[in-house]
Amino acid sequence: MSYYINATAPAAPSPEQLYANIDFSKLSWMEQSWANWYLWIGNPILATGLMSFLVHEIVYFGRCVPWVIIDAIPYFRQWKLQPNKVPTPQEQWECTKLVLFSHFTIEAPLILLFHPIAESIGMATWQVPFPSWKLMLPQIAAFFVFEDMFHYFSHQMLHQGIFYKHIHKIHHKYSAPFGLAAEYAHPAEVLILGMGTIAGPLLYSYFMRDLHIFTVYIWIMLRLFQAIDAHSGYDFPWSLQHIIPFWSGADHHDFHHMAFVNNYSTSFRWCDWLGGTDTKYRAYRKRMDEAKKQAKAKGMTVDEWRAYEEKINAEEEAEGHKAEALVEASAGGKKID
Ligand SMILES: [Zn+2]
Ligand SMILES: [Zn+2]
Numbered sequence: 001m002s003y004y005i006n007a008t009a010p011a012a013p014s015p016e017q018l019y020a021n022i023d024f025s026k027l028s029w030m031e032q033s034w035a036n037w038y039l040w041i042g043n044p045i046l047a048t049g050l051m052s053f054l055v056h057e058i059v060y061f062g063r064c065v066p067w068v069i070i071d072a073i074p075y076f077r078q079w080k081l082q083p084n085k086v087p088t089p090q091e092q093w094e095c096t097k098l099v100l101f102s103h104f105t106i107e108a109p110l111i112l113l114f115h116p117i118a119e120s121i122g123m124a125t126w127q128v129p130f131p132s133w134k135l136m137l138p139q140i141a142a143f144f145v146f147e148d149m150f151h152y153f154s155h156q157m158l159h160q161g162i163f164y165k166h167i168h169k170i171h172h173k174y175s176a177p178f179g180l181a182a183e184y185a186h187p188a189e190v191l192i193l194g195m196g197t198i199a200g201p202l203l204y205s206y207f208m209r210d211l212h213i214f215t216v217y218i219w220i221m222l223r224l225f226q227a228i229d230a231h232s233g234y235d236f237p238w239s240l241q242h243i244i245p246f247w248s249g250a251d252h253h254d255f256h257h258m259a260f261v262n263n264y265s266t267s268f269r270w271c272d273w274l275g276g277t278d279t280k281y282r283a284y285r286k287r288m289d290e291a292k293k294q295a296k297a298k299g300m301t302v303d304e305w306r307a308y309e310e311k312i313n314a315e316e317e318a319e320g321h322k323a324e325a326l327v328e329a330s331a332g333g334k335k336i337d
């Protein structure tokens with residue numbers, strides 16, 4: 001694939017020159033649109049930056065819309081993990097404003113660096129055709145595994161004293177998260193945890209030199225879906241974790257927000273399982289499953305079951321508040337009550 005080598009060519013060719021040797025009739029619609037975008041913008045740095053920003057905004061808010069609708073329809077409460085804690089439109093709007101603020105103030109300027117960095121490590125950007133699915137799939141799988149591990153360790157760091165008190169506490173504002181809250185976080189947290197998403201492709205491209213930014217976009221889209229769905233607050237019978245047992249899903253991360261402890265990874269369950277940081281979560285799940293069985297045997301009504309579920313969740317949350325106070329106290333300041 002010679003075009004990857006061209007990516008680091010020293011002279012800056014005009015947009016038309018970039019595609020001088022490409023036969024457009026052999027390209028797919030997507031590849032033609034890709035090339036036309038770079039030709040239309042006329043500046044590869046701006047074209048990559050703008051596209052990266054748009055992909056993020058469209059996918060993030062586009063994925064959140066169905067969850068906002070689901071939150072507004074009482075029928076779906078039966079699958080809500082903390083059914084008594086449905087976000088109000090006001091809460092959702094407040095959350096959206098902060099997320100948008102950080103997208104425009106922190107992310108937008110940083111994204112302009114993406115093209116020069118990508119080119120310097122041999123990542124293809126404007127080039128067409130795209131790589132084959134056979135090359136893209138294992139790359140994306142590797143990024144998933146890398147991000148999950150990176151997040152597992154850095155998220156635990158964010159739960160320590162000063163890091164928690166000054167940075168991660170913002171993300172823990174919602175003990176019952178919702179889709180839009182996925183990126184509700186301190187700018188430093190966005191940078192630290194965002195590294196897990198970006199560093200995988202950067203390191204990979206640096207060593208392997210066969211990565212296209214199109215593959216990175218697909219990875220980022222999937223990662224956004226993962227993060228938003230994990231914060232959705234809903235566990236449907238058809239949710240991915242019931243199909244792929246090692247997938248974390250909302251059930252895993254909702255517990256982290258409710259109980260403050262356990263479940264530090266993102267996409268997969270294996271890091272927490274291996275690290276012993278899911279024991280409380282698994283005990284909770286077992287307790288809930290057994291209680292559900294007994295409730296069925298006793299012929300409990302839905303309302304009675306809800307009240308019982310709420311009671312157990314309130315206990316877990318109260319324990320979480322204590323654990324949170326301890327962490328904050330370790331950073332100095334707030335006293336334990
Ligand atoms: Zn956390
Ligand atoms: Zn979260």
